[in-house]
Amino acid sequence: MSTIIEQGVIGIITGICTTAVLFLIKSLWVTKVIPFMEATKYQGVNIAGQWSGFGKNDNPDNGDVFETEFNLFLAQSAHHLTGSFLFKFKNPEKDVNLDFDVSGYMWEGYVTLNFTPKDKRVTSYATTLLKLHDGGHSLVGTWLFRDVAREFVNQVPLTLVRSQGS
Template identity: 30%
Template sequence: MSQLTLNLALGIVSGVLTAALLYFAAVFFRKVIIPWYLELVYRGVDLSGKWTNKIELPEGLTQTLIGNIRQSAHRLSGEITLSKNRNGEEPRLVHLVAQGEVRDRLVTLRITSKEPKRISLCVILLEVFGSGDKMRGFSAWYDTGPGEIAGTEVEWNREKA
């Protein structure tokens, strides 16, 4: 093997290893260091926990949402179970995913279905009240029944631990 071939192979290998090392360092910084720092300096309200919301809609439809919210600095995420009940019938359950943030007592949530084949979107804007155990605001969603966008005022309450 000639000296030129050896130098070329070493250059390629060291370039690939350096690129891989820089990539993993950037991922580590973005996924570990930045969230840790944001959590360290965040001084806002802690909204993590179990939250419930009940909506009475026309034609005897009751929707109850129970959400387990996690918080990392100003970012919110979690799972929500929607129970739809019409006139005492057996409730129908829908499992949803929530992503959002909190800024200056204002909460925004974007809720979608866990099932990729299901059309589902809900956007919520809430204001945190009192000691942080109540949020009030407005919810707008796509209603697949009539195929239109609907909305209503909502109130979310945190369950006591």
């Protein structure tokens, strides 16, 4: 009877160890090998680097006087994009700096990015669809974000220019 119990325990331990090893192999395959192979065979445009943009509205007639600054830092592995985004907004009433984590992808000259705040106390999320222009020197599109002041989805045109040296 004790031999059956010993063999059962050994079988269970062997099964758990085999599962752990297979899980580690799969994780390594999915996180390291596949991205490496995709990046190696990828022949598309590389948009990794720093991108920046500015906006200004000096129209006191409608009460909208503000300045905005956008800084996007992208890392690229084939079609997949990750990075960070710094948004600065300034008007006479407030001065806001928001820092976002960025994830997305590029397909046929279009870039789709999702923005989640680094500070989990902030509830302003955003997304954007951009088109690569000017031979790869600018990204032009629209930025959609949760306007927490007015509680609706707001949109603004967004043009980002590749920074020198990127």
